[in-house]
Amino acid sequence: MLKDSYGRVATDLRVSLTDRCNLRCSYCMPPEGLDWLAGPDVLTDDEVVRLLGIAVGLGVTDVRFTGGEPLLRRGLTDIVSRASRLRPRPELSLTTNGIGLGRMAASLRDAGLDRVNVSLDTLDPQRFASLTHRDRLADVLAGLEGAAAAGLNPIKINAVLMRGLNDDEAAPLLRWALEHGYRMRFIEQMPLDAQHGWKRADMVTADEILERLRPEFDLSPVGKRDRGSAPAEEWVVDGGPATVGIIGSVTRPFCAACDRVRITADGQIRNCLFARDEFDLRAALRDGESDHALAERLRSAMWAKKPGHGIDDLGFLQPTRPMSAIGG
Numbered sequence: 001m002l003k004d005s006y007g008r009v010a011t012d013l014r015v016s017l018t019d020r021c022n023l024r025c026s027y028c029m030p031p032e033g034l035d036w037l038a039g040p041d042v043l044t045d046d047e048v049v050r051l052l053g054i055a056v057g058l059g060v061t062d063v064r065f066t067g068g069e070p071l072l073r074r075g076l077t078d079i080v081s082r083a084s085r086l087r088p089r090p091e092l093s094l095t096t097n098g099i100g101l102g103r104m105a106a107s108l109r110d111a112g113l114d115r116v117n118v119s120l121d122t123l124d125p126q127r128f129a130s131l132t133h134r135d136r137l138a139d140v141l142a143g144l145e146g147a148a149a150a151g152l153n154p155i156k157i158n159a160v161l162m163r164g165l166n167d168d169e170a171a172p173l174l175r176w177a178l179e180h181g182y183r184m185r186f187i188e189q190m191p192l193d194a195q196h197g198w199k200r201a202d203m204v205t206a207d208e209i210l211e212r213l214r215p216e217f218d219l220s221p222v223g224k225r226d227r228g229s230a231p232a233e234e235w236v237v238d239g240g241p242a243t244v245g246i247i248g249s250v251t252r253p254f255c256a257a258c259d260r261v262r263i264t265a266d267g268q269i270r271n272c273l274f275a276r277d278e279f280d281l282r283a284a285l286r287d288g289e290s291d292h293a294l295a296e297r298l299r300s301a302m303w304a305k306k307p308g309h310g311i312d313d314l315g316f317l318q319p320t321r322p323m324s325a326i327g328g
Contacts, residue, residue: 001059002261002298004271004305010261012062013055013090015048016327017073019265023097023132025121037325041266045075047285049082051263054295056086063090064117066327068265071100077111084112093117095158095327099136101143105150116147117156117185122166123176131165144182156183156245161204161212170212178242185232185245191274191311191318198318206233206248213244230254249273255308261301262327269298270326271305276319279304 002010019037043051052063063083070076071094083092091114098118105116120140122128128137147155157177161167170186177184186209191198213219222234222243231254232245246252262270267282279301284294310316319326 002055002302004302006305006307008256008258008305009059010259010271010302011060012064012260013052013060014064014066014260014262014327015052016066016068016263016265016325017048017070017076017079018042018068019325020072021067021069021097021324022072022099023069023134023136025119025132037266041282043263043265043267043282043285045079045082047267047282048079050285050291051267051281051294052083052090053086054291055298056088056090057291058295058298061088061090062093064093064095066095068324068327069097069099070094071096071104077104077107080108080113081111091115095119096143098140098143098147100139102139102146105143105146105152109150109152113152115154115156116152117158118144118147119158119160120144120173121159121162122169123172124169127166131162144180148181154183155181156185158185158187160187160189161209162189163202163204167204167208167212170209171216174213174217174237174244177244178237183243183245185247187247188250190249190323191316196318200250203250205251206246207251209246210235217244219244249309250311253309253311261298264321264326269301271301272309273326274309274311274319275306276317277304 080092083090092112093115094113095117098120101116118140121131125135125137129135144155159173161170174184188206189198189203210219218238219235222236231247231249233248233252234243234245237244262273263281264270267280267285268278269281270278279297281294281297284297
């Protein structure tokens with residue numbers, strides 16, 4: 001079991017398969033891009049699958065493949081296939097920007113992938129090109145269609161609203177998602193940009209997102225407001241059955257019930273998205289340590305997890321790595 005000193009148990013493992021990305025989203029990286037990890041620094045397919053097996057043996061039930069952009073990982077389909085044969089079988093999901101998903105969705109589903117989350121911050125082609133420095137909105141929409149045709153359901157759409165850039169699209173995005181049968185989720189912008197330019201005052205908060213939705217939709221909380229370890233607060237839209245989720249990681253944190261742990265593309269354990277400390281698994285793997293020893297390293301890393309992300313603390317320091325290098 002992966003348990004920390006506060007009694008939280010990690011059952012959700014996020015595995016970054018690459019730090020590379022084919023978009024340059026404004027809230028993640030600068031227009032000129034970033035320096036990527038060298039090939040030898042990245043875990044091999046066999047190393048990834050070995051760590052997944054160890055984690056599943058420690059009680060992990062949900063595995064999400066992230067990046068960077070995980071569809072850029074050459075061995076992705078094989079990793080998914082091998083992960084689907086682990087016992088007990090974990091739920092396998094993928095967070096992607098959707099570019100390339102249209103041509104890969106069916107093979108990923110056949111390999112054992114259960115569902116996808118697609119990041120999409122705007123439906124306007126010109127605005128998309130401005131925010132991402134790539135004219136690829138049509139490819140993302142085609143990827144979503146391919147995922148739906150392959151049965152990778154539920155398909156969740158993740159959007160970050162940014163003040164003065166796309167914060168007028170809350171209602172249009174939700175309406176579009178409802179029309180297509182996708183589950184819309186809005187996420188507060190977090191201090192994980194490579195530029196370290198995040199300012200709390202510039203962030204569109206969960207309360208503001210609700211204010212932008214309520215004039216056009218009837219929203220009621222799903223059950224109790226206590227969402228447990230789930231990151232999103234869910235709201236029934238217009239009487240249901242559709243819902244919308246709002247992830248207020250900054251203003252409405254769920255740290256007390258967090259069940260997540262992350263492994264970066266270069267084999268570092270991060271026990272919190274905002275952690276500044278990492279625990280090296282890659283060196284241990286390549287030094288020939290046993291599965292038992294690697295499991296103990298995972299346990300030790302989880303035990304050191306702090307009570308919360310500390311964004312509101314005066315001494316908070318943004319992680320050195322940006323989101324693209326950590327994985328969502």
